[in-house]
Amino acid sequence: MAEAKVYPMNAFVSVLRGEAADQAQLEMLAYITGSEAVEADVAPVAQALSKAWIYEQEPGLTKYAEGDIAALGNQVKVEALPEAEATRAQAVLDILASLKADNAALQAQVEKLEAEKAGLAAEMAPLAAKVKTIEAAEAAGENKVSVASSKLDEMTKKLNDLMAEVDKVKSQGVVVAGVAGDGAAADAGGDAGAADGPVVGGEPEADFGLGGDAFGGDTW
Numbered sequence: 001m002a003e004a005k006v007y008p009m010n011a012f013v014s015v016l017r018g019e020a021a022d023q024a025q026l027e028m029l030a031y032i033t034g035s036e037a038v039e040a041d042v043a044p045v046a047q048a049l050s051k052a053w054i055y056e057q058e059p060g061l062t063k064y065a066e067g068d069i070a071a072l073g074n075q076v077k078v079e080a081l082p083e084a085e086a087t088r089a090q091a092v093l094d095i096l097a098s099l100k101a102d103n104a105a106l107q108a109q110v111e112k113l114e115a116e117k118a119g120l121a122a123e124m125a126p127l128a129a130k131v132k133t134i135e136a137a138e139a140a141g142e143n144k145v146s147v148a149s150s151k152l153d154e155m156t157k158k159l160n161d162l163m164a165e166v167d168k169v170k171s172q173g174v175v176v177a178g179v180a181g182d183g184a185a186a187d188a189g190g191d192a193g194a195a196d197g198p199v200v201g202g203e204p205e206a207d208f209g210l211g212g213d214a215f216g217g218d219t220w
Contacts, residue, residue, distance in 0.1 A: 004079045005031055012076040015047050016054065016061070032078060034086030035093055042096040049089045053081055 011024040021029065021043035029038045029046040032053060038046045055062055057079060081089055 004077045006075050006077050007031075009072065009074050009076050012054075012078065015050055018044065018047055018051070021047070028078060032080050033089040033093060034080055034083075035090055038093065039097065039100070041100060042093055045096060046089075046093060049081075049092070053085070054078070 005028075007028045008024055011022070011028050014021070014025050015028065019025075021038075021040055025047075026038050026040065026043060029043060029050055030036065032050040033046050035046075080086065
């Protein structure tokens, strides 16, 4: 067993009270647990281990009032844990130190990811604005195409209506009605003349279609 060491009474009392550890208390905890050093964030565990050991060595301290312990003097002699118990205490403290390191690494990773997230958000902001602009332009383009399509449909309908009217006019003969009328009248006149006069065309007759002697008779 290591030789006992003397520490300030206030450090000793602060361990028993579980108070926040100052440098003097941390040094005493390191000595009791056989550790090279005890960090402040694992001090509560080292306090619990040391307190159990102190009460095991001095059971009467559990009955002392707070003022009675302080009245014992300005210093106190403390013994360290036996080697086996010290080894177990160090293993516990090492686990806590490892967890602390892992936590610090995770915290650093979280901070890095948060920074990357903020950077990506900053990069995405203008891209999102561009996407909105493109979407608006596409929407406007679709509207223009829709209007142009509507205009084209309207013009196509008008053209179809016009073509239908032309076909209707052609079928009814309105455009050639005057010509057809004149021709019909001419045909009718021709037919009437043909009944009274000679037939024109074909092989000429010997009497020119006048019949008999054209110059004969009393009426010539």
